[in-house]
Amino acid sequence: MLLGKQANSVHGVAVKVKVCGLREVEHAEAAVDNGADAIGLMFYAPSPRHISNEEGAAISKAVKGKASRVGVFVNPEPDYLQQVLADVELDILQFHGDEDDDFCEQWGLPWIKAVRVAGSTDVEAELARWPNASAFLLDAYTPDAYGGTGEAFDWRLFPKEQNKPLILAGGLNPGNVAQAVATVSPWAVDVSSGVESARGIKDEALIKGFLNEVKNVR
Numbered sequence: 001m002l003l004g005k006q007a008n009s010v011h012g013v014a015v016k017v018k019v020c021g022l023r024e025v026e027h028a029e030a031a032v033d034n035g036a037d038a039i040g041l042m043f044y045a046p047s048p049r050h051i052s053n054e055e056g057a058a059i060s061k062a063v064k065g066k067a068s069r070v071g072v073f074v075n076p077e078p079d080y081l082q083q084v085l086a087d088v089e090l091d092i093l094q095f096h097g098d099e100d101d102d103f104c105e106q107w108g109l110p111w112i113k114a115v116r117v118a119g120s121t122d123v124e125a126e127l128a129r130w131p132n133a134s135a136f137l138l139d140a141y142t143p144d145a146y147g148g149t150g151e152a153f154d155w156r157l158f159p160k161e162q163n164k165p166l167i168l169a170g171g172l173n174p175g176n177v178a179q180a181v182a183t184v185s186p187w188a189v190d191v192s193s194g195v196e197s198a199r200g201i202k203d204e205a206l207i208k209g210f211l212n213e214v215k216n217v218r
């Protein structure tokens with residue numbers, strides 16, 4: 001599991017893994033069976049990984065009790081988010097847009113704030129904008145997309161010390177995740193396009209490969 005109701009562990013002994021943008025029950029099951037701590041369900045319509053509430057409910061049910069189910073949103077309308085919560089059992093919310101602390105805090109679930117990092121970003125100052133976040137996910141900034149681009153940021157900008165769990169994301173894949181973990185020592189890693197055979201299409205072998213690579217450095 002990724003986070004409890006209270007997130008209070010920082011830099012635990014094992015690197016946790018979230019596999020994001022799952023659209024098929026069998027891919028979610030493959031991720032969980034191979035050691036994923038969390039799966040991400042994309043509720044952002046422009047994403048190639050977007051799923052309906054019905055699809056999300058089926059995946060959520062399949063992995064219940066085995067992994068944390070994270071709903072990923074980008075600047076959602078409150079009514080839409082409310083409807084997702086009514087239809088899909090989720091454990092954690094991930095906000096990947098311009099949502100402020102008050103917006104993220106109102107849903108009664110632990111939440112992760114994604115912060116998009118460019119060369120000029122003052123990461124510490126950015127993280128201070130969401131004091132109630134349970135954890136932060138650091139992803140690459142790209143001007144034309146909110147995430148899921150397969151782009152990495154400069155890992156030297158990843159904070160060495162933080163009082164909250166930090167998740168490394170952006171451009172991770174089976175070929176670079178071991179190096180990323182060794183370089184940055186994140187609390188968790190998050191992958192989406194790096195385990196796809198085509199845009200939005202997850203690949204079971206790549207999912208397994210990614211999880212094996214992380215296991216080797218756990």
Ligand SMILES: O=C(O)c1ccccc1N[C@@H]1O[C@H](COP(=O)(O)O)[C@@H](O)[C@H]1O
Pocket residue numbers: 020021040042044047048049072074096137139146147148149150151169170171172190191192193194
């Ligand atoms: O996956 C998407 O399409 C997406 C769209 C909008 C916001 C976030 C999105 N995905 C998240 O982006 C990061 C990094 O993805 P990648 O591994 O570089 O493809 C990851 O946290 C996804 O959850």
